[in-house]
Amino acid sequence: xxxxxxxxxxxxxxxxxxxxxxxxxxxxxxxxxxxxxxxxxxxxxxxxxxxxxxxxxxxxxxxxxxxxxxxxxxxxxxxxxxxxxxxxxxxxxxxxxxxxxxxxxxxxxxxxxxxxxxxxxxxxxxxxxxxxxxxxxxxxxx
Numbered sequence: 009x010x011x012x013x014x015x016x017x018x019x020x021x022x023x024x025x026x027x028x029x030x031x032x033x034x035x036x037x038x039x040x041x042x043x044x045x046x047x048x049x050x051x052x053x054x055x056x057x058x059x060x061x062x063x064x065x066x067x068x069x070x071x072x073x074x075x076x077x078x079x080x081x082x083x084x085x086x087x088x089x090x091x092x093x094x095x096x097x098x099x100x101x102x103x104x105x106x107x108x109x110x111x112x113x114x115x116x117x118x119x120x121x122x123x124x125x126x127x128x129x130x131x132x133x134x135x136x137x138x139x140x141x142x143x144x145x146x147x148x149x150x
Contacts, residue, residue: 015057017085045138098124107140
């Protein structure tokens with residue numbers, strides 16, 4: 009089972025800014041944890057990050073035409089973008105799970121991606137990714 013993990017705008021700044029919200033962990037450290045979770049679950053993961061919405065859209069369309077079974081996506085700065093990324097997620101043939109380390113709603117942000125995602129996991133720190141991968145694996149077994 010191949011899962012694509014997408015890190016959206018600003019995730020490359022983790023561990024550098026907003027430490028009070030997101031903590032000191034960097035994006036490579038996130039990926040190290042996510043690889044461990046995937047290994048425990050018997051899932052193969054690949055990663056993609058971009059601060060450019062069109063690049064994320066193109067990656068999703070590439071995934072659509074590949075053997076990717078599902079996507080776990082932290083949209084980061086794209087959480088409130090209503091354009092091409094939201095439309096691309098809505099067109100996917102596989103489930104997309106939105107994930108956030110923190111609780112964006114508690115900070116006054118409402119995700120516009122959520123209505124087009126299969127599910128959302130947020131507020132559990134890095135464990136949010138474990139829960140998202142576990143849930144995605146469960147969905148794909150049905």
